[in-house]
Amino acid sequence: MASNSKNLAEMLNTDVTVTATDIADGAVTTAKLADDAVTPTKVTDQIIGRKNLIINGGMQVAQRGTSQANICTEGNGYYTVDRWLFAESNPTSGFDATMTQHKATEGASTHRDTGQIYSLQIDVTTAATTLTSGEYVAFDQRIEGSSLQHLQWGTSSGKSITLSFWVYSQKTGDYSLAIKSRHNNTAFYTANGERRYVTKYTINSASTWEKKTITIPADTVQPIMNDLDDVDPYLSIQFGLCGAGTRLADASSSYAADTWYYDTDNLITYTLHPDQVNLFDSTSNNFFLTGVQLEVGDTATPFENLSYGEVLTLCERYYQKITPSLSVGQIASNNMYNTFLLKNTMREAPSTTLSSGSSVLGGGWTFNAAQDDAIRVIGSGGGNANIRAIGMVMTCDAEL
């Protein structure tokens, strides 16, 4: 009716102004927009600047190595792909797995379907069809609280977040996704526990790449950072692989799935969805993950592809590997001091390890890493006239 009225008005040469009600829903398509008609003010923050809160979601950086066998025996820790933490409960059922930075061959479904060459792979090497209560296996990424202030959590203005990712497994069924918010005050954290939101997604088809999207409501109760500066708060995005007993969220208690709650029970329980399948029930099972993106709002947009160098730089805020060479003569019993600037300023003064170099002689080596941008290496002569360390590898860990 409105358009007929407009035609009549045009015939009578009167009002030809087009109002919003003159335009039918869906009538203005992208093709009808002039190239310069869309300006930054009409675009959400989601697609301006760096939108992905996950680092290394494409799994392309693996400074520690590309494969680690027997991760369930090795225990919690960072292996292979940067920023992804393997987490478990020291399981006693005997299952185990290899964690790998998997690289797709040309034309493989990983690349064809997901747009990514690399993925994180969990390959079950020893199976257990029955789990013991309290066991769980998961892996997660901890996102630094200082990167999350725009979420405005802990206020009524808190913004929801949306996670999207590609997943592949021979084992179909429901898998757990947990969002965990770690308070920055240790005393508060110890007394009240972790804020958690546990939900699930479903792998529908075996051995098929599937894209999943999950929107998580804002936590309007606990801020990610406050003025009780103690340790860095973080938000953990955790992918569950198996769990049993008290590890599962429980609708009959105050720890139900799909709602935010404080886990006050020793910080270790209720971390998985009760419908979580057991990935470890067969050595035929693998779990692949890539293209992980977390963004503000309730809409998943295409994966933000960064160059390898950009992702590596982001990862080096949390972990670096450097290869200094040191050599000094006539040190005798004195100490030698040498300072190495780190590649990038790290999140915090890092823990440091040293592998034996290709040529190490005399004395002992210690580190003073009280800074987040440099390491002081102290060589103790120990009575030797010369000390040297060539080809050694130093790692610096400031992970959350």
Next chain:
Amino acid sequence: MNITNAQYIFDEDIENANTAIRATIDGVVMYVPLKQGNRHYAEIMRQVEEGTLTIAEPDA
């Protein structure tokens, strides 16, 4: 974390104070700065407070 053999490192030349903790963490020898924001240091101090870990004094 499995933490053993924790010992303070004393810097006698510059700081004249303990500057780090050398410890074996999950089988790897690490030098851990005395910073609460460092996850290894936080865990060491948690275990010390819990009474399950003792940090040895530095070598003389």
